[in-house]
Amino acid sequence: MERTTEELTGLLRSLVAKMKAYQHAQTVMYFDAATVAPPGSAEDRGKTLAVFSEVTYGLQTGEETGKLLSALRERTEELDPVTRREVSELWRDYERTKKIPMEEYVAYQVLLNEADAVWHKAKTESDWPAFEPYMEKIVAFNRKLAGWLAPEKKPYDALLDEYERGLTMEKCDAFFAVLRERLVPLIRQIAEKGKQPEDIFAGKDFPVEQQRKLSDWLMAAIGIDREYCAIGETEHPFTDGSSKHDVRITTHYYVNDPLSSLFSVVHEGGHALYELHVADGLQDTVLAGGVSMGIHESQSRFFENIIGRSRGFIRNLLPELRELFPAQMAGVTEEDLYRAANVARPSLIRTEADELTYSLHVMLRYELEKQLMDGSLAVADLPAAWNAKVKEYLGLDVPDDRSGVLQDSHWSGGAIGYFPSYALGSAYGAQLLAKMKESMDVDAVVASGDLTPVLDWLTERIWSKGSLYDPQVIFEQAAEAPFDPTYYTDYLIGKYSALYSL
Amino acid sequence: MERTTEELTGLLRSLVAKMKAYQHAQTVMYFDAATVAPPGSAEDRGKTLAVFSEVTYGLQTGEETGKLLSALRERTEELDPVTRREVSELWRDYERTKKIPMEEYVAYQVLLNEADAVWHKAKTESDWPAFEPYMEKIVAFNRKLAGWLAPEKKPYDALLDEYERGLTMEKCDAFFAVLRERLVPLIRQIAEKGKQPEDIFAGKDFPVEQQRKLSDWLMAAIGIDREYCAIGETEHPFTDGSSKHDVRITTHYYVNDPLSSLFSVVHEGGHALYELHVADGLQDTVLAGGVSMGIHESQSRFFENIIGRSRGFIRNLLPELRELFPAQMAGVTEEDLYRAANVARPSLIRTEADELTYSLHVMLRYELEKQLMDGSLAVADLPAAWNAKVKEYLGLDVPDDRSGVLQDSHWSGGAIGYFPSYALGSAYGAQLLAKMKESMDVDAVVASGDLTPVLDWLTERIWSKGSLYDPQVIFEQAAEAPFDPTYYTDYLIGKYSALYSL
Missing domain, CATH: 1.20.58 (Methane Monooxygenase Hydroxylase; Chain G, domain 1)
Structure with missing residues (x-):
């Protein structure tokens, strides 16, 4: 029957x-x-x-x-x-x-x-x-x-598709070519002519207990409902969500560098916000949860960089930092903090890289994964190949594998093909910002300290949809246009030319 | 086939x-x-x-x-x-x-x-x-x-048997009668004639960060291998073990009372030691893990009270406390700390009750559960009945249900019939101590700071056996005698008569 x-x-x-x-x-x-x-x-x-x-x-x-x-x-x-x-x-x-x-x-x-x-x-x-x-x-x-x-x-095309449906090496190559062409000259200009700000945190200690309080403040500041979101501490920060009623982010506190955990919490917080705002009607379905790694990273990097490192956010953050760390923050101005949060300087660790050099970290991982998968690079040669790429793109010597090939948790977690989504996500975010600006004064909203209009916009256009459509469809519905990486390069060139008076 | x-x-x-x-x-x-x-x-x-x-x-x-x-x-x-x-x-x-x-x-x-x-x-x-x-x-x-x-x-006999196979109301009644007969007069004597020590912690703060370090020291001091045992923080401390390779204890820190978490960690540590020392041959079987609540509590209360509140342990603890809390411990002598850890004074919270009045807390819960199960007490009348028993046995008024009927997590966890095992366990522990003393100088071992001989004795006689035999069999194999509650009452009378010079 x-x-x-x-x-x-x-x-x-x-x-x-x-x-x-x-x-x-x-x-x-x-x-x-x-x-x-x-x-x-x-x-x-x-x-x-x-x-x-x-x-x-x-x-x-x-x-x-x-x-x-x-x-x-x-x-x-x-x-x-x-x-x-x-x-x-x-x-x-x-x-x-x-x-x-x-x-x-x-x-x-x-x-x-x-x-x-x-x-x-x-x-x-x-x-x-x-x-x-x-x-x-x-x-x-x-x-x-x-x-x-x-x-x-x-093989690598098959894996890329796992993390971002429809992504291929051809698309990645074209995307990274745009970044390489437009960003590498800018990075070189900064290295040659840009005046780096003083290190305002040098020699100062930021106790973990106080940094934990800062995390609570940050989560509240970006609108996370703690009823459904917890925070833990791990070697490598991540976000885990099993439903919109149970999301956890993690961070790692460094006593001598409060910005590390600070932007990590805002980054993971962006992932969390996405999971927390899936439509109620998708709860208990297989569609509850972010649609892809690329869209997910677009949200986390949007919050970390576009919101978190903006003038307005820095302005609201400063009094909180002064309250939690009165001695350490004595004499630090808003301009000092803004510059410190937006230094562009090649560094070894991806998760702590600045917004401008970040995509070079991703690009080198992409190239290594490509070689691992087409068989032109043996696993045994990976550390040397890593170090050579870091020298080539970032001009740095890698002192040990902890700061090199062992730094990320993705490969040990089995994820090969995930990394490109970070750079892609950053670029998605910049294009979404441009769209968002057509209907609101984003800077004014951030400066007001109440992100509700931004959260509502993202909820309506992305978060609430969960996995109801393919990632590309969701992106294009939100941006009302196909993906165009020049929004990202324009954004970075504009921001960093101003910062370094180029 | x-x-x-x-x-x-x-x-x-x-x-x-x-x-x-x-x-x-x-x-x-x-x-x-x-x-x-x-x-x-x-x-x-x-x-x-x-x-x-x-x-x-x-x-x-x-x-x-x-x-x-x-x-x-x-x-x-x-x-x-x-x-x-x-x-x-x-x-x-x-x-x-x-x-x-x-x-x-x-x-x-x-x-x-x-x-x-x-x-x-x-x-x-x-x-x-x-x-x-x-x-x-x-x-x-x-x-x-x-x-x-x-x-x-x-019904209540059926439930008692769930937590301690073979336990009945008849056995409990007889056991509690011995405690009531021998301990209530002693408690009364102390209330009337005993001189209470000064409160050495009054008005002092013990920061949680430092108390966390104390927990690490305590776990090491009683011989817990942190490779297989973690610690967390909860409203109500407990121990959870899924195998000898994964045990977790929890504690609750009070800024104004370092002894609360201190003895809680040693108590849960006793549970943990039991789980951590089940024989390798029982790993991956249904027999891996403590045999019953009574035997489990005998181990936790043995560590909390017989080891943790002993002269020798207090002597070794003092330098550690002085290092972690130099200002707060200034002028506190070994005798002060020993007396503070062994005050006998009726109080409202079971988990923080002293060793002597503790069993009255258990007795009142036993009596209430008995009445709930035979139908002579309605759930709606439970808070009033609780408060009346506290008045009767401990002479105290219960100010609110948080300090009364809502204090323990057992009932919300579904455990009715569990409580008697706490008192039973305490009594088991005292009889095991007497047996242990036949083959070693327990006080000298504790004073040496290296508990190995005690751990070995308990591993051989109890811990390694897991659930290979019924609880009563394991107890009698270890004690080489049937259970006799007068070891417990003799131990308490001896200890507290000396402490209060009665």
Whole structure:
């Protein structure tokens, strides 16, 4: 006897509820592992994740799931738009995940759990050889993964598409070429003629307890509802969201550099705002949550740079810093703080790079990943290749692998093909800003200390939509135009020419 | 075709691995909820726990599980002792859990998740009416539960047996009668004739950052391996262990009272030590972990009181306190600190009660639970009944429900019948101390600052055994004698007569 559409959607809801339960538990366990779990607990966690990924694999690719989705696909006209999109997304996952052999899928989850623990230790001890065998396995798996998912594509193209649907090396190459052409001369000009501001924080200590209070202030300042968002502390800051009612960001405090955690909190806060504002109607569906890494990074980097490093935000921040750090901030003017937040100077660490040189960090990772995936670079040669690129693009010598190839958590987390989305996101953000300015005085809104109009604009055009459309569609709906990277280069050239009086 | 014993034990291992994965995830989610999860995440967590408890229920009571256990029960002679015990424990669970209707089981897990969030808020706001409807439901469920599990028993006897197998109201009544008869006169004597020491901490602040460092020192001092044990902060301290490689304790810091967290850390540290020292051979079995609440509390209260409040421990603690709190500890002598740690004075909060009056707190909870379960006390009348008992046993007026009926997390966590194990555990500990003293100079070991001989003794006699035997068997193997509460009363009378020169 054939099932009614209502019965089928009932089964779909129950399937999605199960999927979300495992995803939720895994998100919490990941956050716990990165923040407070005892170091020796990694092996146990691996066993649990192995059990769960087997179940998850079964839910995604099982015969029952296939039958249910097929039946629903035959009645798409009867489904509401949200359910229709869910079915199409789940079907995509079903077809794709089925191509990955289950044993390999489970083994990879266990490997990543181990790799994360090994990377944490290797980074602390600047011990590349400890991490190298894991990187070997991660690269090998990703090449196989690309072959399973899209054998017709070049491996790296298949991976880029994983993080930003539709992204290719061709698009990346063109995008980075624009950045290289327009930004490298500007960076060179600053190095040659720009006068760097004094280091206003040199020799001063900013106690962690006070920096924690600053984080609370920052989260409130950008409009985060703490009822649904927590903050933790990790080596590498990240945002984890299992639903709009449970989002966590993390940061890392450096006693001698308050700006590091400050902009990290605003960056992760941007990710959090996106997750927190998905429409209520998408809650409990597979569409709840940001649509892609590129759109996600467009939000985080918008808040970190366009909002966080703006005149108006700096002006409102200053009294708070003075209250929390009266001795350290004595004599520091608004102009001093604005310049300190907007220094453009090549540096070693991506997450602490300035807005202008940031994309060079991304570009070098993109080029290395491309080579790793086409086989022209061996994992064993990665540290040397890294250091050479840093010398080439940033003019710096890398003193140790902790400040070099081991600095990011992406590769140990299995993510190859993620990095380009950071630069892409920054560029998306600049184009969105231009659009936003057509309907409001963004500077005045930021200066007012109440970001509501900005939050509303982003909620309506991006956040509320969750994963209801493809990333490119969402971007174009918001920007009312195709993507154009020159908004980004124009923005940077305008801002930094003024800052350095060029 | 019949399966071989090897095949059957292979299936058993796979079943247990699955059970442990869910238990592990739930433990982490519980810890996360109590420490860092955003407050608004409770509802999502409830949904996930509902999915998981349905799976768990299926694993415990499913047809396949029943068949597997039955087949293994037919070949007990072929099984090694660990597997044999596992099968018998799982069979017990299978038969018992099957008696609980699945919908009720799942609904109760969801209720407890909600109740926990409501209780946290109700306690902070001293708002009994907010919690009362949850307590109603919890009491109602526990009465039903008792009926399902052991319809032949009185409901409260069925629940006592849940937390300490073999415990009954008859045994509790006899035990508490001994305590009442011997301790109440001593408490009265101290109130009438004992000279109370000065409050050495009055008006002083002990910053949380420094107290956190003290916690690290304490955990090291009692021999906790931080590789496998983390510490968090919660309203109500607890210990959570999912295996000997992943144990977490929590504490609560009060700026004006360093002893509260200090002894809390040593108490939870005792629980942690037990979990951390289960034999390697029991890892990944259902027998890994403490055997019962009574034995567990015997370890935590042994460390808190017998070790932590001893002369030798106080002597070693003093230099550390002086280093962390130089101004606050100026002029405080070893004798001052020893007396401060061992004041006997009726107070309102169980977890902060002194060693002598502590069991009166437990006794009053036991009596109230007994009445709740036999129906002679209505939930609505619980706060008044609580306050009357506090007046009767401790001579104190309860100013608000936060310091009264809402103070503990046990009821909101669904645990009715747990409390007696605290007093029982304290008494077990005193008898174990007497036995330990036959083979070593415990005071000298504690004074040496290296507890290894004590840890080894407890590992051999209790900790390593996990749940390999029933609690009473483990206790009698360790003490080489049946339980006798007069060891406890003699210990307290000796200690407090000396302290108060009676």
